[in-house]
Amino acid sequence: MIKILPVFSRKLSHVCSLKPYKETKWLMPYGNPTGIYVYNCVADQKVPVILNDPHIATWYSCGPTVYDSAHVGHASCYVKLDIIQRILKSFFNIKLVTAMGVTDIDDKIIKKGQETKTDFRTVAKQYEHEFWLDMASLNVEKPLIISRVSEHINSIEGFVKKIIDSGMAYVTPDGSVYFDTSKFPSYGKLQRMQDSGEPSNDHKRNKMDFAIWKGHKPGEPSWNASWGEGRPGWHIECSAMVSKIFGSQIDFHAGGIDLQFPHHENEEAQSCAYHNTSQWANYWIHVGHLHAKGDSKMSKSLKNTISIPSLLETYSADTFRMACLMSNYRYPMEYNDKVMKTAEETLKKFKFFLKDVLVYVNNNATQSGEYKDKLLDDLQKAEDATLEFLKSDFDTASCIYNVLSLISNTNKIMKMHDKDYYPVPVILIAEYVTSLLAKFGITLKESAQGDISNTLIDTLVDFRHTVRLNALIRKDKELLSACDIVRDKMKSMNVQINDSNKMPSWVSAK
Template sequence: MIKNFTVFKRKLSHVCNLKPYKDTKWLMPNGNPTGLFVYNCVADQKVPVILSDPHIATWYSCGPTVYDSAHIGHASCYVKLDIVQRILKSFFNIKLVTAMGVTDIDDKIIKRGKETNTNFKSIAQQYEYEFWLDMANLNVEKPSIIARVSDHILSIEQFIKKIIDSDMAYVTPDGSVYFNTAKFPSYGKLQKMQDCGEPLSVLKRNKMDFALWKGPKPGEPSWPVSWGEGRPGWHIECSAMVSKLFGSQLDFHAGGVDLQFPHHENEEAQSCAFHNTLQWANYWIHVGHLSVKGDSKMSKSLKNTISIPELLDKYSADTFRMACLMSNYRYPMEYSDQMMQTAEETLKKFKFFLKDVYVYVNNNALQNGVYKDKLLDDLQNVEYQNLKFLKSDFDTASCINNLLSLMSNTNNIIKEKNGEYYPVPIILIADYVTTVLMKFGVTLKENTEDSVSNSIIDTLVDFRHTVRLNALTRKDKELLNACDIVRDKMKMIEVQINDSNKTASWVFTK
């Protein structure tokens, strides 16, 4: 624990070259520095992650509005957030208490219910079940707490009532409640704007005011409250549920970049008003859009979506996660077969390397194993650099490039014709590569049916390798052609063979 934290903050501000508070409107929290830096939209720069307890943090993600199936635009957001959470937990030993809100009361859900003549609750339950199934298939860890709006109506009512009583919100004749943005001077700090919002209506006092509660409408679900009846507005739901779970201060608040305004802006405003504080969420994590070529983003309204089952029919969850790892979580990602094939090839490089290491260590070499300090130095340097990258706003792309470079250098040694035998450093490198990938949530599992036995493939690949080496020695083109035919036929059943002078290895391509 740092004794003079005020002095520390002055020094840290100088070292980080942080902009003055009057410009950023971001307040550096009191507590314990973790050594991490994360981009914060309020400060518009990377800021130090400081926690009350250096090993415990609270995290809230805005979850789905369950009126339809999720698509891969949603998948990219949740996979990237899953990666960030895993980094905090696995690389920096932070115990995250995670919560996700599920909007199961909404205009779109009610509309879908009317269209299909189905109760809105059934619609919500159906698509929520589907959502969690999709997340499991993508290896996205379930949050510690799932907060459904329908379970928190009383908390939402109490939250709104306190804001009304503090004169920061007002009730309109139709039973709706609006937040009075004119009484909240910091409104707009997340988006750096002050002149947007919904059109001015006869019910709203200011253009920027937003609904905390919607008055009742015929044929739609509503709940009785102290000022009348109706149902919650979208923004208030997250604030009330988070406050119930985590109190007046939240460490991390996450979602897609499209939620920055108005959703997160409104959450911050109403939560600060409720808790009478200047800053509610200390760190905003916003994920860039996934787009398809020619479109700004993937969305149902543009009719350019790809469902998660459709994605997983074509590519593995590991391949999609690798694509996410190879991009910065904050920036847009353009989905294409080329992008996915690049991710797939990268994943195969890792799998080939790990197979090659296994064969190398278990070969029939006559020489005794020796150390190679250069290999161990390379490993130590990559470990240091990767930790540095992750501390700087979760830079997974640089980590992946580092691992590929380390593998390439190690492969050169593995495939030396008459080189010395270095089992210990090469095993340590393979263990490190495996550990990092698994900490990122890459399973490295072979995604295929059990109809093809691995042992049979091993035998076939070894036999082909022996035949191929003999054919190379004798320059037998006919036999080499036969080996190529075997390789191509194996590829047709999603088994790719990697030839080398010493050994041969193989991986499933899906």
């Protein structure tokens, strides 16, 4: 077991009905520092990532409640978490053991089944299948372990019983079981508050107490337990499944910012009670909301959602991932045409650069290739800066702008190839850019164009380029106008032509 040492603390003032809050601490694990710093909501600052084994880390993500289709708000969360996982694995050589919980027993699923006159298990299976298809379409890697609530009922029941036996939970007359927050002094440490108001129902002793087992109601699925018939509460499901897989402590626990309270707060409390420890999850990763317009969170209740297939009809998975990379994972991200067009243009800069490098390296110049120390220095500085940005709470936006600057400097050198020729450093920079984007999960695939289609486009672009050069020499405005029409027509078909180089190039505009 990882030993822990208190290093960060914080005190809160009295606010409204919040009762005096006991000083809370984030407990820094003993072990091996990774050099990474990540924001921790308990410490309210960036803290060092320390692992028991320097090359192995455990990670649990709260997965979907499968009662309906996923939307772009969900996509934003899971793509950003996928990016962070890829960073840990690809840049820091950490073997990440990933697990995700799927809530397939829940009030909303039962309600959807009743409304559609469908068994709740059929509803859950349908939407879970759809969820994994959506994630695959966004190039989100599947977790190594998928745990479904329906497959862990016995573990959950045992988890609840141990908390009851410890005196940290109580059974109510309707067969429900509530966690007694008054017996857990650290309750509220994730969101840094406690509410001393009146209980919200007759069965609860304290307002902040929460159900870890729900008593049976007619017409709803239920399971027999030693204290009565019923089904698991939402919060207890993740705690029991994570504990079964990873034991008494987990390195990373992730989800959307809306899960910080009450879901993650309750998970931490009941898990600490179960394992008799002061800290269960060492690092909480919370992703900011996706906003549809202004300050409106994208959610089904507001009826402002966009389905993932609808997103991919307009923009590619790479474009959406680039938008996620260019934002900070902890803060809200707005989804609108301006944001997506900016991401699309950024992606095109990378694509054009890589194509232009191939043209540059394979040109018909007669001079011999030389090294360019400044370019190699720029490359080394970019590599070093990337690592530092990622060590600082996974700052992918700074990484992208840093690499764009490297590309800009390299483009200037390539445009001077009539004087000097530096194929080695240029191709090394291109290889670095390709590798970096791949590590972030960018595939750089062109839109559904087969080899034959690409060859036809190459032929058309080459022909247009020859015509345009002749028109420029002869100052033939009519021919130049015709070339512009072809360029605009191709753009409407998601093919963007680059006329800024002596050799023609094109990329998918989607």
